[in-house]
Amino acid sequence: MEAMMSSYPQDKFETNIKLEIPEIIERDSMYRLYGKNSNSNTAMGKKVSVKHYLNFKIKQNLVHVYDGEYDAIGYTNASTFPLYVQITFNRKTTTVRSATRLFLSEEEFIEKQHDVDFVEITNREIKFITFHIERLYQYSLQSFGQEYHLRKEELQRDKRVFDSLIFKYFEEKNVINGFVYSDNHIDKYIDSLLYDEILSFIKKIEKSDAETSAVSRVELLHSEYINSFIDILNSTQMRLEPLKLLTFLERRNQKYSVIRSHYSSEIWNFSIYYEILAKDTMCKYSRLGATILDFIDGDFREVFLQKFRFERKTASSILYDIEKLLHLRKII
Structure with missing residues (x-):
């Protein structure tokens, strides 16, 4: 049986990002994918098509009976199937399990095409997938552009070298492979920004110390130790929780405490606040986690x-710091 695609109306998520793309690849910048019934959006001039569908190849024999929302209160004997997402970008298609983790019967799937909550949650998933692809593709274009301008003469002279560079950025690093929605929950994203901020501050502090003649030999050796530690983290792609990393640094030298002073104390515990929020079954983000x-x-x-209305001052300071981080990283 063929997978049944959803046909309910979905909001368009249009973007208008402008980048300087080398003229040599502009001729190949537009692809036409998917027609009606798809949610087609534009990412850097290329169409992104995202569809929700039931995967009939995977079957669950018992159907959850819902109380009108998303909480199971019993079962029936009908068959249900997992909700999947089909993503097409740059003539490549991949399928992933929907982060909603829903199992639905064919009848439920048809009914929910007109269910406001269901449409909202699946549209949120579609919008983020499109947003995610745009960001990764933009990064690939920027990286390609930088290398292209450095090697322009060589690349224009040798088509094989140029083709290998295209493969490096746009084939080997296929932007839609390996996508996992939960890896992009807002708590993980903010932790990654804080982690990067710590590394950025370390570089500034160590550079300042290196330019100061009054720094003692002990302090220089300590700086070498910290730098080697950071190199290990980067080379192994190891990501510590930002608060653990900051505490580790502060215990070795109080000069790193300046990093903490740039933000409110509770931003370092944002993941705990988010966990409390996401575990609340009455919250819209309990079914599909929040993203940036x-x-x-x-x-x-x-x-x-x-x-967190009873901690409004704390909650407001956390949100302020999140916005500050996003501005610093030029995300908004």
Whole structure:
């Protein structure tokens, strides 16, 4: 049986990102993918098509009976199938299990095409997938552009070298392979920004010390130790929790405490606040986790403030720091 594609109306998530793309690849910048019934958006001039469908190849024999929302209260004997997402970009297609983790019967799937909550949650997933692809593709274009301008003469002279560079950035690093929605939850994203901020501050501090003649030999040796430690983290792609990394650094030298002073104390515990929010079954983010797009273009701030209304000052300072991080990293 063929997978049945959803046909309910979905909001368009249009983007208008402008980058300087080398003229030599502009001729291949537009592809036409998918027609009606798809949610087609544009990412850097290329169409992104995202569809939700039931995967009939995977079967669950018992159907969850819902109480009108998403909480199972019993079972029936009908068959259900997992909700999947089909993503097509740059003539490549991949399928992933929907982060909603829903199992639905064919009848339920048809009914939910007109269910406001279901449409909202699947549209949120579609919007983030498109947003995610745009960001990764933009990064690939920027990286390609930088290398292209450095090697322009060689690349224009030798087509094989040029083709290998295209493969390096746009084939080997296929932007839609390996996508996992939960890896992009807002708590993990903010932790990664804080982690990068710590590394950035370390570089500034160590550079300042290196330019100061009054620094003792002990301090120089200590700086070498910290730098070698950071090199190990980078080379192994090891990502410590930012608060653990900061505490480790502060215990070795109080000069690193300046990093903490740039942000409110509770931003370092944002992942705990988010976990409390996401575990609340009455919260919209309990079924499909919040992403940075919900902060930029959604109602995450309002939901967060409402959840922690009895700690409004703390909640507001956390949201302020998140926005500060996003501005520093030029994300908004």
